[in-house]
Amino acid sequence: MSTSSTVVEILSAEEMRRTINRLASEVVEQGGDLSSLVLLGIHTRGVPLAHLLAQQIQRLEGVALPVGALDITLYRDDLDKISTRTPARTDISFDITAKVVVLVDDVLFSGRTIRAALNAVIDYGRPSAIRLAVLIDRGHRELPIRPDFVGKSLPTAKDESVKVFVQDVDGRDGVELLKG
Template sequence: MAHEVVEILSAEELRRTVNRIASEIIEKAGDLSQLVLVGIYTRGVPLAQMLARQIEVLEHIAVPVGALDITFYRDDLDQISLRTPARTDLPVDLTHKLVVLVDDVIYKGRTIRAALNAITDYGRPSVIRLAVLVDRGHRELPIQPDFTGRQLPTAKEEKVKVYLQDIDSRDGVDLIPRPEN
């Protein structure tokens, strides 16, 4: 019996989830003039842009959005598939800013650890928070998101796949079952 892919978030549910996370960021940020959203490549970047657009709709303030490549900060390069590094692009100095790191899925925590190391090369923010669309558990490091779209307990063999319009021509989140033996 083949396991079916399970839709976790439809396009509409993803949009609502992003809107909720944006509202939570606004609520906890305080001074929005100090807020900078930094997306982690690949899907964290368009997610950060989506959050910034929603914050602007709600609060009429344009929040700077940066893009962070963490490839060479990873401690598990031997265990992951490498891609061509992207260009880190941060629109402002991060010193004394409230930085919200944005990623699509948090799993073991290693991507976020690498992002924290990378961020310190671009200034010393006063606060760094973490926003993720999906938290699938199985942490290997003591890292927890401040803003979470969906908690999704998974088996280690399962995959969570986020689709975003800018990259994948559709929005949504699927749970891909473990492969058949």
């Protein structure tokens, strides 16, 4: 018996662009003093998303925010359950102490990636606050983690998967839901 799966487009490239623009506006509105704000993208797709947010914030406000890249592989509590991968390079070339750090990721699911990211951030300094921006929040939290900025809330079944495509990584932009 064969299993079939269905792919459903959740965000087209244009809808994704508009969603990122809205997220950037929300970060500006709630971010307070932009001179104390920094963006940290979580590898893999959170990094280009953080850069897209920073570009849009610069267009809106004329302020170039520092953007860093955070790899959380070695901070995960489920290394025995995920496929082995070579850690990416964490790149934080600025001081995050006393800054408002906005963690940026593509999909929020169980919360375990964000828990690992929080531990990693603390190894690099003591921010005044840490906020979370995600493109997709699909629910099913295992930890008490809630995003501050959400592009799209997408209720899903646990056996479904959400795939974010980013031009810099995948050659196209968009979000798809894989059912079945």
